[in-house]
Amino acid sequence: MSSPAIVLDQQLLTAAAEAAGFMPADEGRALAEAALAAPGGPILEVGSYLGKSTLYLAAAARARGGRVVTVDHHRGSEEHQVGWEYHDPGLVDPLVGRIDTLPGFRRAIALGGAEDVVVAVVARAEDFAALWSTPLAFLFLDGSHTDESAQRDLASWAPHLAAGGVLAIHDVFPDPADGGQAPYRIYRKALDSGDYTELTGCGSLRLLRRSPAS
Template identity: 50%
Template sequence: MPRDEGELLVDIATEALRRGPGLEVGSWCGRSTVLLGAAARAATAAGTDDGAPATVFTLDHHHGSEENQPGWEYHEPDLVDPRTGRIDTLPFLRATLVDAGLEDVVVPVVGHNTVVARHWRTPLGLLFVDGGHTDEHVGNDFDGFAPWVVPGGTLVIHDVFSDPAEGGQPPWRVHQRALASGAWRETAALGSLRALTRT
């Protein structure tokens, strides 16, 4: 995520996390998670609606998307667990949270999005969708968790490209579907980051 998008994410999340907890779908090794953790601290300092410290849940199965697997463009061999031969980014996420001092603010949730969504019951002030980038994955993230965003809460989608030459289309299609539903209005756009507020 480019620096300017990261700064905008922090600003948006700081305000949204005052309304309720946040959920990041797609932790990877925690770079954007640290930004959300910083936003949670700022939201707590500013005062949350319920007076409780702001919290961010971050969901990932930690085995990577298609493009992270061996032979694909974004494969990182150092993330492979030698015991299983599979990518496992959970230890890297945990180390990132320890190094950033965010273990009391960020709660890792390990599992597949559809399984977790089936049991999710927590209203959200913020939903940040940045997991798998296929139509199926982005659609499942939106369908499974967006209904839990409270009125006035915020949905942020990363890697939204209207031009196929710039990047994949699934996040853009979900962004368009959200707007067409009438339940969301766009409140910020920078680079490939889009923020929508629930009406």
């Protein structure tokens, strides 16, 4: 008798779709499905903002019987700062005078019922990468979209991806008129390295499998 198919946690998919953030529902589900299908091992997200994409990954983590680890300094990306397009004054801590997305993130994870499968690390991604040692099954890069930070995220975390593991990159827009180019450049850098083969993505979400020999 064959084993029943493992399916995504529907409660968490619904919570993700309803949460605040910038992940379209079709891309979020594709992200969750890719994480569900990845080989055994940890799922890690770089850049979680208010937790929308984290909930999609949590839907896969719960189905896999594992957890998703997130790393974010929660001070907001460049585009979230004062004077930028995605600045939200409601996310500024009045006592500190800086963006603080951690309370909103924790609220979304709690309301979504995902506290048992989400391990949140408050740190700069490159600092945490220096302490990490477990090979990753799935790595999602969706941090700051400047060239410097995107390149730094790729350089610090891609070496931790296991052979056969999946690298996901969000907001990849080949046409500059559609969006920023930093995620597109790290996507091209990874693909052009010869260490990855491309899987079927969705919208601005690109999926790459690390080659066994890389």
